[in-house]
Amino acid sequence: MELQQMRYVLAVAETANFTRAAERCQVVQSALSHQIARLERELGARLFERTSRRVRLTPAGEAFLPAARQALDAAERARAEVAAASGELRGRLAIGAIPTVTAVDLPSALKGFHVRHPQVRITLRVGASDELAEQVRQGTLDIAFLGLPPSVRPKGVQGRALARGELVVVVAPGHPLADATGVDLHRLSQEVFVDFPAGTAARIQSDEAFAAAGVGREVAFEITNADLMARLVRLGLGIAMMPAAFVPELRDVRVVELSDPPTRVEHLVWSRLRPSPAAAAFMEALDAGGDRPPEGARAVRPPGH
Structure with missing residues (x-):
């Protein structure tokens, strides 16, 4: 079993295509296919199911992949350690x-x-x-x-831990809260929110704060991208809670400080x-x-x- 064979398997698994995998590895497809077939014979199991339309891992391939990644990472780590010992x-x-x-x-x-x-x-x-x-x-x-x-x-x-910061509310410039100060969570519970997906750490810090205040809220938009969140806020579709240190990155929104802000670390x-x-x-x-x-x-x- 050779490291190059593992690289070929990883490339095919990530691209789901032998041709694209060969291009990534800078070899001709026939050479890549030959090496994978050779590895499969050595292992006594097929790693990929091949059809005219798709390539996907077999159960044996799924089992092989994590160990192959670890082996490749270990080999790369070994080379890096030797280079570091030489000052590079x-x-x-x-x-x-x-x-x-x-x-x-x-x-x-x-x-x-x-x-x-x-x-x-x-x-x-x-x-x-x-x-x-x-x-x-x-x-x-x-x-x-x-x-x-x-x-x-x-x-x-x-x-x-690197830093601790408070959350603030961001709203559209024409929102009724745009010029408010010291708003509490009870007032915010009347608003529609744009927030991160439920269960994520970014969402939990806000959910816990509202739960501790004894109020609920409606999260209509669950977004993973901060820029998209800000765009929805600018269009007046909802308000959002974000770290105070991050909001200077956003444009065309108004920042509202809270009287009882959640914090994050x-x-x-x-x-x-x-x-x-x-x-x-x-x-x-x-x-x-x-x-x-x-x-x-x-x-x-x-x-x-």
Whole structure:
């Protein structure tokens, strides 16, 4: 069994097409098909079901894929460790982030890291906190930036709190609350909301606040993209609650401060295993850069600071 065969299997699984997989791997399709067939003979099981219309994993293929990914990641990690020991940083840096991360200027941090370490392949995946934390646990991501209610702690990963901030309400410029101040949750319960999907950490922090106030609310639009949320708000279809430090990124909305605002804590998390050289270097760069949360977020110092 060879690492290249595993790369071919992974490419076919991700593209669901032998031709596109061969193009990705920069080999002719016949060579890729031959190597996968050779691997299947060695394993004694077919990894893919092939028809004229589709390619999909068999149960054996589904079982093989996670172990193949781990083997490829381990091989890449080994090469990166050797390069780091020789003074060269290379390999991959897979980062996850919530769409409203504010504790770090992530684009600038990525740019600076890329300039210093051009041999590192950087990827960024935006998603919900619980999904990102699970991907860190599985090793799909090296690190992730999460936003959680104060009562929730990341599980199964190492991490540290970066900043704590309050939520504010964003409304359309012509909304009756546009010029209001000190609005409470009882008043907001009369409004239609745009929010993140139910069950996500971003949604839970708001749901818990309304439950604690003894009132309910209507969430008519469940959105994962912050820019789309802001657009729906601008069109007057609903109001939204967002981190105060994030709303300066939005245009053409009015910000309403709450008298009893929910809060969230942003965390940086990484695997319980030793971070890769690239991940360790990136986290060191964040610390050395002295990143400060923007206005509306308050830095959270680790114990002893």
